[in-house]
Amino acid sequence: MxxxxxxxxxxxxxxxxxxxxxxxxxxxxxxxxxxxxxxxxxxxxxxxxxxxxxxxxxxxxxxxxxxxxxxxxxxxxxxxxxxxxxxxxxxxxxxxxxxxxxxxxxxxxxKEEPKAPTTKKCPYCKSEIAIEATRCPHCTSELKEN
Known part of the structure; x- marks a missing residue:
């Protein structure tokens, strides 16, 4: 004890x-x-x-x-x-x-450093998509590399 x-x-x-x-x-x-x-x-x-x-x-x-x-x-x-x-x-x-x-x-x-973006907008349908995407899953448009 x-x-x-x-x-x-x-x-x-x-x-x-x-x-x-x-x-x-x-x-x-x-x-x-x-x-x-x-x-x-x-x-x-x-x-x-x-x-x-x-x-x-x-x-x-x-x-x-x-x-x-x-x-x-x-x-x-x-x-x-x-x-x-x-x-x-x-x-x-x-x-x-x-x-x-x-x-x-x-x-x-x-001060927190800003996080790198993980999404981007499709230039055609304006939907949020993964930053690595080469084709939009919503409108199936082929995305150009920036």
């Missing part, structure tokens, strides 16, 4: 997955930092210094200044501002991943 587990754990796909998860976690923290420290302050400047992190509804009907105050008082809260921040993080992360994949595809794109 130990040998089977070792064989499973060191497979190429398993290691690739582990590397992908680690890089994904690092990428997530990088994008979160980009959103929290650069994009959200600029967005708040444009829309009037809005702090999304403190947008919430206290379900006990009372008004609290911050989520921390509401939670300290033991009130249940719906933190839709935190959700908006997460949504913005997701959109930015998806867009950055799109740009990276698009760039990688452009980098590794190989």
């Amino acid at each position: 130990l040998k089977e587990f070792k064989k499973f754990a060191v497979r190429g796909n398993m290691l690739d997955l582990a590397v992908g998860v680690i890089i994904g976690g690092a990428f997530n923290s990088l994008v979160k930092s980009l959103v929290d420290n650069i994009i959200m302050p600029i967005l708040s400047l444009v829309v009037g210094k809005i702090d999304f992190s403190n947008w919430f509804i206290a379900l006990d009907g009372k008004h609290y200044g911050t989520i921390a105050q509401a939670q300290k008082a033991g009130a249940a809260t719906v933190n839709f501002g935190v959700f908006i921040s997460g949504l913005i993080n997701f959109v930015i992360m998806a867009f950055v991943v799109f740009l990276i994949v698009k760039g990688m595809n452009a980098l590794y794109k190989t």
Whole structure:
């Protein structure tokens, strides 16, 4: 059983997955930092210094200044501002991943050479015929060599 587990754990796909998860976690923290420290302050400047992190509804009907105050008082809260921040993080992360994949595809794109034609048109009946044909199978015309 130990040998089977070792064989499973060191497979190429398993290691690739582990590397992908680690890089994904690092990428997530990088994008979160980009959103929290650069994009959200600029967005708040444009829309009037809005702090999304403190947008919430206290379900006990009372008004609290911050989520921390509401939670300290033991009130249940719906933190839709935190959700908006997460949504913005997701959109930015998806867009950055799109740009990276698009760039990688452009980098590794190989130009395919056009294939040699395998058919030609009969000059008499305009049917598609094999390029090596000396007589048209449709109209039986004898074809001249070009």
